[in-house]
Structure formats: C-alpha cells, structure tokens
Amino acid sequence: MSETQKIEIRSLRKSFGSNEVLKNINLGVAKGGVVALIGPSGSGKSTLLRCINLLVVPDGGSVRVGDTHFAFGDGAKPPDVKTLAKFRATTGMVFQHFNLFPHMTTLENVMEGPVTVRRMAKADAEKLARTQLAKVGLAEKADQYPATLSGGQKQRVAIARALAMEPDVMLFDEATSALDPELVGEVLNVIQQLASEGMTMVIVTHEIAFAREVADRLIFMRDGVVVEEGPARQVIDNPREAATRAFLSHFHRTGALPPATTAS
C-alpha cells in the first residue's frame, strides 16, 4: 500500500477471551477516501473501527493513521495512556448511542475536547464550537441540554463535538442505527457533506443505499475476516461472493437517500 494512504491496517488480530473477533485484517483508506464497513452483527466491524483509534487495543498487527504508527503483539510494548490520548485526539469518532455528556449543554459538549484536550482558551473554543454547531445546523440549540434534543439532533451534536477536535479522520460506528427512521436523513446529510469536503472517513453502517452513494470503497466482513472488498457500487450491485450476496439480499440497495427532515 502506498504512502498516500491515510489509514493503513496490517495483519490486525483481536480476541476477547477465546473469541477471535478479528482474524488478520488488512485495510487501507486513501486520503479523503470514504470506506464503508458492512456485515452482519458479530462480524467484527465495530471492533475493527475501534481498533483504528485504539479504543480497542489490538492483540497483533499494526495500525497507522497519518504519521503515527503502532505495532502490537510479539514483544511490542503496548502504548501508554498519554500516547493513546494524544493519538485519539487526531481521530474523531461518532457512536451509535451518541454518548453526549448529559451534564453539559450542547455548546459545552462541543467545547469539551478543545478546552480539556487541546488546552484552547475558552473564548476561542466557544467560537470554534459555535461554528461546528452551525455546520450541523444546530446553532440555536447551543444552550440546551442533550436531554431536550431529538435523536437526530443529538447525533449531529456528537458529530460537531468530534469535528471540534479538527481530526484527520472520522470514524462512524453505526451512527444512524439508534435513530427513528424519519431522523436518519438529517444525520446522513451531514456525513455526506463531510465526504464532499474531503474528510477521510470509515463508516460502519447498515444503510446500504447510503454506503453506495457516499462511500468509494466498501468492505464486507463476516466472522472476523474481510470477505469482499472493492468499489462501493461494484460490490453492492454485483457482489462476487455468495456470502455478500446473501447479506445484501436483505436490503434495498439503491434508491434515494432517506429524506432530510430538517427538524432542527
């Protein structure tokens, strides 16, 4: 894989107890590329995503994001907490269940990273946070607590919170799976906008039509291995592997994105 790859994963292995979740995974994401990870539950796609920002520390293999490289297993010393924290600050992650901080207002949620991690002055962080909130269409919700927001709004705040760290890559872990169907569109729109701005992204999703639309590459995983990989449209429209075909048969693969209900 060439040096233009923003993310490079080599021979990645991870077990939880006796359960081998990732078996020798290789993955590359080009700078500005969007990769969609799909697969049935328990296929290891979320674990793989969490290995990219080392929220899950792999047992073996290597992870490189930008210029930062980590090797695991076989005598490699696991990175210490400071190194891990510094590395994670350069990657943004969005979770299925939003994980907003309920004791902080929307604005404070978005300011938290810049203030606590980047040691930014409060005034600068607030300006940055307001910009990010405006970007996801929630400028006027700045002073509300997360409990008062809809699921779609919460997820957009979570995206703004991750973006406020000005990350090199964004990781989405089933960002729309916990949303009511009518709220999916507003979140997908924000992700699509990020893609068009050239953000490098890895997206774990069940929205096959969305993956076809936004991702340039698609990876289908099952039982901890990559079964099929290729250009998103090609894999979705003409899957080579029987397992991929069987999985995709459960979805509507094409068609318009869910309508963006601007409920903000």
Next chain:
Amino acid sequence: MYQWDFGILWSYRWLFLNGLGVTVGFTVVIVVCGLLFGLFGAFGTLSRFKALRLLALTFIEAFRCTPILVQLIWFYYALPILAGVEMTPITASALALSLYGGSFYSEIIRGGIISIDRGQSEAGAALGMTPIQTMRRIVLPQAIKRMIPALMNQSIIQFKNTSLVSVLAVPDLVYQSQVAAHDSYRPLETYTAVAVAYAAILIPLTILVRRGEKRLAVSE
C-alpha cells in the same frame, strides 16, 4: 401516670450544649475523614493494580462486616496492647468511626462511578482525554449526583453513630446526658430531649440536601 418535668433540664443546659458541640464536631471530622477513606476504597477497588484492589477490598470488608461498637473498643483497648499504639479516647473513636464510615462510603462512591454508562468514558477517550481527565470532567460530575442521596444517608447514620463514643467516655451529647440523667433522676426527660436534639439537627439538613438534589437534576 408519669409526671413529665422538662423544666429540670434547664439547669443542665451547658452540659447539653457542650455535648452537642462535641457530637457535631465529631461528625464533621468523621464525615470528612470517612469520605477520604471512601475515595481510597472506591478508587482502590477500581484500580488496575491487583495489590491495591486487594488492600482496598480488605479494608472495606474488615470495617463493613464488623460491629462499630466492637471496633471502637478494639481501637482503644486492643491496639495499645497489640501494636503499642496509645491513643486518647477521642483519637481512637474518631479513627474507628472514620474507617467504619469510609468502608460504606467506598461502596457508595464505587457504585456511583460504575453506574455511569461506559459510553461516557469511551466518548471522553475518543476525544483524546486521559483516563484521569475523563474521570474528572465526565464521569465524576455525573456520578456524584447519583451518590448524593446515599452519601447523605450514610452521613446521617454516622451522625447518630457518634452516640457510641460515650462508651469510651468521650463527652458527647449522649455521654453528657447520662451524667445529667444520673444526677437529676430524670432519664425519660433527658433522653427524650436528646432524641429531639438529634432530629432537630438532621431534619433541616435532609431538607437542604433534597433541595440541592433538585437543583442538580436540572440537566437530566
């Protein structure tokens, strides 16, 4: 029919006030020290280091599973013999009550911390926070809210437990009222007054804390 005569207590007012002062002062000390022991116990049991976990667990169970009255007597009478540590009754009872309270505070604090969804610390970590920053900025502010009712409950028990120090002749409210009761031959009036005094301090406190809880719950 018993003839109540509370008027007689008036002549012992300084004795009672003195005792009340000792009781309140004692409570402040054992709540503060107890919370410190509680923090040690909670973070010890949650530690990555096995030795620390074991130490914290031993402390918690040793003090949680033995009667406080036995601990008080043990600290005052047994420690000097076994370890050559001489303590005044006040030091011995402050230490025993702090450790006893601390063992319960430990479990309250630990329970509060682990009740916060794992996703919260994951979100902190994903932003690039260190575990200590995540604990301080994300987990503890939420956990403390949940701990308050239980911490208050335990502190009320601690306040009342100070009455046991009278067995080591620490001149608290109960000890002084024993003196007054023996002197006046009016134990009924004396102990009724003591019970009212405890309640008169605690009830306003509980109301204050309930108000505080409501104020804290505003973001939920």
